[in-house]
Amino acid sequence: IKIALNGEWNQRAQLLAEQQSLGEYILAKLEKVKSDRSKTYCVSILAVLGMLSVVLERARTAHREGKEYGGNFMIYGETEFRQEEQENMIRMRDELVSQYNRHNQVILDKIEQQQSDQTEVEKLGHDIADFKGIISRTGAVIQTIKAGGIAVVNANQDVPKDISYNEMINMKGILLALPEFALYMNGKLLWKRDQTQPIQQPQQQSSQSSTSQILPQTKQELKPFPVWAHLCLQLNMESDQRIAKFFIGPDLGELVGVGVSGLPDEIKVVVLSSGALKAFQAFNTQRVGDAITSLVQ
Structure with a gap:
């Protein structure tokens, strides 16, 4: 039985080899014959050998190049060729539109980022001399x-009207910055x-004065801030x-530790603020x- 099987497989292998050899011969013949009858005969043999797909693929390639392959009988495939070309054009069009939209979106994102990075600067109109020799408060x-905050800078330092957040936190001077609630000095x-940590416990001072005073109040824990943040700067000149x-909070309840x-x-x-703000100053x-005993010079 084994010998018989081996003989059968050998016969099949030999037959396949002969078919492959015959197919290659007919393909070569198809490219040389001139008459439509001969071409039709060659294609028929190739179809029987299971090689019609090879003929169709070569016919498509020739059609794209403006040539003819396989004879006039292949005209039945022109509708398929036109449909394929139309589909290719649609794909190319969709890809171009997609690339255009992506390019426009990148530009729009850059413009939006540049606009969001611009922080309006509001300068308080008080004389520089107002701070000398007194204790004052500036609140916002x-x-x-x-993005925003309160900054102390040298009197002759120019702060531009439009400033990015990165430029703001790196300016020369002292800045309590939002939205991160961070204190910067010269960047x-x-x-x-x-x-996550409880606030420092401020020491309240007593006074004989009958005037209304804003004093820090003790809080037990930090809570997320509401929509509006209250910042205050005290200058002891x-x-x-x-x-x-x-200080942070409407009642100066939280101390900035440094x-x-x-x-x-x-x-x-x-x-400074990139949105709406209210600001005030009080003197003496x-x-x-x-x-706050930790002081940086």
Whole structure:
């Protein structure tokens, strides 16, 4: 039985080889014959040998190149060729439209990013001399999610009307910045609010004055800020150290853990915001924030 099977497989292999050889011979013959009758005869033999797909593929290639292959009988495939060309044109058109849309979207995204990076600068109109020899406060109410903050800079420093967030936090001076609630000095991070830690407990001061005073209030824990953030800067230019301290909250309830000493004699305060804001200044105020003992010069 094994010998018989081997003989059968050998016969089949020999037959396939003969068919393959015959097919290649007929394909070569098809390219040489001239009459439609001879071409039709060659294609018929190739179809019997299972090689019609080879003929069709060569006919398609020839058609794309403006040539003819396989004789006039292949005219039946022109509809398929036209449909294929139309589908290719549609695919090319869709790809061009897609590339155009992607290119436009990249441009729009860049424009939007540039616009969002621009932060309006609002300068408070007080004389530089107002800060000398006194304790003052500058407060601002700014949208929590918007870029902005309160900055102390040298009096002769020019702060541009339009400034990016990166330029803002790297400006020369001191800045309490939103939306990260971080304190920067000359671009260096000094302090950043930690939502997971309880706030520092400020020491309230007593006073004989009958005037209304804003004093820090004790809170037990930090909570996420609402839509509007309240920032406050206290400048103690009465002290020889010339100290800047910052507070967060409408009642100055949270202390920024680091203050800055050694301010220049002549300074100005700038309030920055990329959205709506309200700002105020008060002069000859009571000193608060003695709990802030860490001072950076």
